Amino acid sequence: MSKYKSDLPNDEKLENSDRRKFFGKSAAFGVAAAAVPMSAVMFSSMAKAQAAEASNSTAVHPGDLDEYYGFWSGGQSGEVRIMGIPSMRELMRIPVFNLDSATGWGLTNESKRIKGDSAHFMTGDAHHPHMSMTDGRYNGEYLFINDKANSRVARIRCDVMKTDKMITIPNVQGVHGLRVQKVPETKYVICNGEFEIPMNNDGKASLEDVSTYRSLFSVINAQTMEIAFQVMVDGNLDNTDADYDGKYFASTCYNSEMGMTLGAMITAERDHVVVFSLARCEAAVKAGKFKTYNSNNVPVLDGRKGSKLTRYIPVPKSPHGVNTSPSGKYFIANGKLSPTVSIISIEKLDALFDDKIKPRDTVVAEPELGLGPLHTAFDNKGNAYTTLFIDSQIAKWNIEDAIKAHNGEKVKYLRQKLDVHYQPGHNHTSMGETRDADGKWLVVLSKFSKDRFLPVGPLHPENDQLVDISGDEMKLVHDGPAFAEPHDCILVHRSKIRTAKLWTRDDRMFAETVAMAKKDGVNVDTDNKVIRDGNKVRVYMTSVAPMYGMTEFKVKLGDEVTVVVTNLDMVEDVTHGFCMINHGVQMEIGPQATSSVTFTASQPGVQWYYCNWFCHALHMEMRGRMLVEA
Numbered sequence: 345m346s347k348y349k350s351d352l353p354n355d356e357k358l359e360n361s362d363r364r365k366f367f368g369k370s371a372a373f374g375v376a377a378a379a380v381p382m383s384a385v386m387f388s389s390m391a392k393a394q395a396a397e398a399s400n401s402t403a404v405h406p407g408d409l410d411e412y413y414g415f416w417s418g419g420q421s422g423e424v425r426i427m428g429i430p431s432m433r434e435l436m437r438i439p440v441f442n443l444d445s446a447t448g449w450g451l452t453n454e455s456k457r458i459k460g461d462s463a464h465f466m467t468g469d470a471h472h473p474h475m476s477m478t479d480g481r482y483n484g485e486y487l488f489i490n491d492k493a494n495s496r497v498a499r500i501r502c503d504v505m506k507t508d509k510m511i512t513i514p515n516v517q518g519v520h521g522l523r524v525q526k527v528p529e530t531k532y533v534i535c536n537g538e539f540e541i542p543m544n545n546d547g548k549a550s551l552e553d554v555s556t557y558r559s560l561f562s563v564i565n566a567q568t569m570e571i572a573f574q575v576m577v578d579g580n581l582d583n584t585d586a587d588y589d590g591k592y593f594a595s596t597c598y599n600s601e602m603g604m605t606l607g608a609m610i611t612a613e614r615d616h617v618v619v620f621s622l623a624r625c626e627a628a629v630k631a632g633k634f635k636t637y638n639s640n641n642v643p644v645l646d647g648r649k650g651s652k653l654t655r656y657i658p659v660p661k662s663p664h665g666v667n668t669s670p671s672g673k674y675f676i677a678n679g680k681l682s683p684t685v686s687i688i689s690i691e692k693l694d695a696l697f698d699d700k701i702k703p704r705d706t707v708v709a710e711p712e713l714g715l716g717p718l719h720t721a722f723d724n725k726g727n728a729y730t731t732l733f734i735d736s737q738i739a740k741w742n743i744e745d746a747i748k749a750h751n752g753e754k755v756k757y758l759r760q761k762l763d764v765h766y767q768p769g770h771n772h773t774s775m776g777e778t779r780d781a782d783g784k785w786l787v788v789l790s791k792f793s794k795d796r797f798l799p800v801g802p803l804h805p806e807n808d809q810l811v812d813i814s815g816d817e818m819k820l821v822h823d824g825p826a827f828a829e830p831h832d833c834i835l836v837h838r839s840k841i842r843t844a845k846l847w848t849r850d851d852r853m854f855a856e857t858v859a860m861a862k863k864d865g866v867n868v869d870t871d872n873k874v875i876r877d878g879n880k881v882r883v884y885m886t887s888v889a890p891m892y893g894m895t896e897f898k899v900k901l902g903d904e905v906t907v908v909v910t911n912l913d914m915v916e917d918v919t920h921g922f923c924m925i926n927h928g929v930q931m932e933i934g935p936q937a938t939s940s941v942t943f944t945a946s947q948p949g950v951q952w953y954y955c956n957w958f959c960h961a962l963h964m965e966m967r968g969r970m971l972v973e974a
Contacts, residue, residue, distance in 0.1 A: 400814045404431035415473045419829030422468030432824045441468020441491045448931025453940045469493035471831045472522040476530035480779040484840040490522040509569040521583035527590040533564040536581035575647035588672030593620040596663040614658045657703040659686040665719035670781040678717040684710040709750035713739040721773040723783030731768035762818045767791040770832040786811040845916040847936040854938040868910040882906045887920045890960035895968035908940040921956035948974040
């Protein structure tokens with residue numbers, strides 16, 4: 345239940361509910377107090393403790409709403425999932441890189457246009473969801489996510505929670521780490537090409553010559569979803585993040601050796617974090633100091649060692665995640681094969697790029713936390729929370745105390761270790777990737793669940809765990825089974841999200857379909873009409889619960905049929921569907937939306953279509969016939 349009463353629509357009910365709980369506890373406490381006198385200070389302390397406990401409860405009762413949206417990557421499913429926090433209830437699934445039969449994503453003409461040159465891919469490996477920002481704070485406009493499997497980045501509109509743009513990143517393979525520019529706003533989305541490939545990867549030169557292999561850092565224009573520029577680096581690239589000054593991006597490298605086998609990738613005692621100067625990169629592009637590869641016009645800058653565009657900071661071998669503290673003072677590079685994390689001072693990067701200090705001078709501490717540190721999250725009290733993959737723990741530690749200990753002061757920086765179940769990867773705190781980190785909740789994405797849930801066969805679910813970090817000690821409060829590796833997540837306060845109740849009739853998502861109708865002389869808002877163009881048939885129909893505007897139409901066997909449906913209902917819950925039986929065709933049409941799907945009339949005779957999204961008491965009667973003449 346939310347502590348932030350003013351943000352909720354049912355404030356009075358929630359406050360009364362909390363008041364009843366508080367008075368109930370106070371009444372029981374009062375009976376005991378009758379025998380033992382208490383001071384006002386003692387009573388006040390107890391009351392504050394009880395109020396704090398109630399405010400950070402995981403209980404979200406019927407009729408109440410969660411305080412946070414959680415955006416989860418769906419991993420190998422290729423989708424994004426929306427969770428409610430702290431209830432851990434799954435609210436919605438957004439299809440992105442996958443085929444989704446519920447909504448028709450990957451089947452409809454609109455979704456195929458959005459997927460563009462990758463529309464033939466029905467799979468994806470969704471990894472890192474991150475929201476657009478203004479001045480280091482979530483603005484609720486877009487969510488971005490990468491597809492490691494097919495080297496893509498997609499953008500999701502947060503007003504309708506639908507994917508609206510997608511780009512295949514050229515010149516790279518395995519787009520992994522992704523973040524957004526935080527300040528002054530998200531002009532750029534940044535992502536890493538993890539797997540090393542020849543720069544001209546056309547198969548004509550020697551494929552075994554590793555000296556020609558490179559990895560590229562890609563910078564995407566967040567509005568156009570086109571590549572602004574790429575930067576060639578030494579070694580490969582893993583995870584990335586941006587600062588809070590709009591000046592620097594940083595990425596980890598676990599294969600500075602450029603090894604092609606596991607053994608070859610872990611021979612060096614140190615790898616590095618490569619830091620990119622945004623201003624210098626933009627100036628180089630403007631001055632034309634770039635090359636192009638693979639017959640595309642994307643500017644590729646040379647950011648290898650010795651370049652003025654980058655600096656390479658040595659850190660212990662095989663670092664993984666890199667995370668920026670909400671204070672804006674530090675990049676935290678997580679060791680993976682080292683029990684340490686490296687604290688990099690962002691304010692020292694200016695001197696580094698001016699060659700006034702050496703790269704290792706930017707590392708202000710390397711506290712030892714435990715085995716397998718992968719990712720670090722933050723609260724609003726200067727504490728950091730690092731996943732320890734091998735130890736199956738979360739380490740809570742204080743950043744400034746770690747720096748003091750590094751400088752010889754006798755202070756304890758490690759606050760607590762909490763067992764999680766098991767092998768945690770990413771973790772995220774509520775609002776922890778922004779200036780608004782609030783130190784209330786921590787979500788830990790554990791890769792294995794073993795004995796945590798009922799057995800379901802050899803393939804087990806993973807385990808999303810919720811941890812209360814509002815007090816001095818971390819408390820594990822919830823286990824939640826999850827399928828197909830939710831790789832990463834973010835927790836966004838509900839006040840940052842403004843969703844639409846209905847589609848607007850001029851929405852850009854279906855503008856091309858409406859334009860096609862106009863060329864056919866059809867008004868999709870009013871007309872129910874069949875347009876025949878040789879063996880191509882376009883069927884335009886409206887829908888108002890519980891019926892389609894057209895209950896039958898004729899085509900010939902083998903015709904290419906495009907069905908366009910416009911949902912004229914004005915009620916936000918009344919979503920319609922269109923499913924053509926025995927043709928593998930179905931789609932969702934939200935209220936006031938227009939959707940279309942194209943298929944071949946492959947079955948002769950009577951072919952029924954029906955609404956496959958429940959919409960009305962007479963939903964079963966909402967159907968029609970496609971009459972296919974042999």
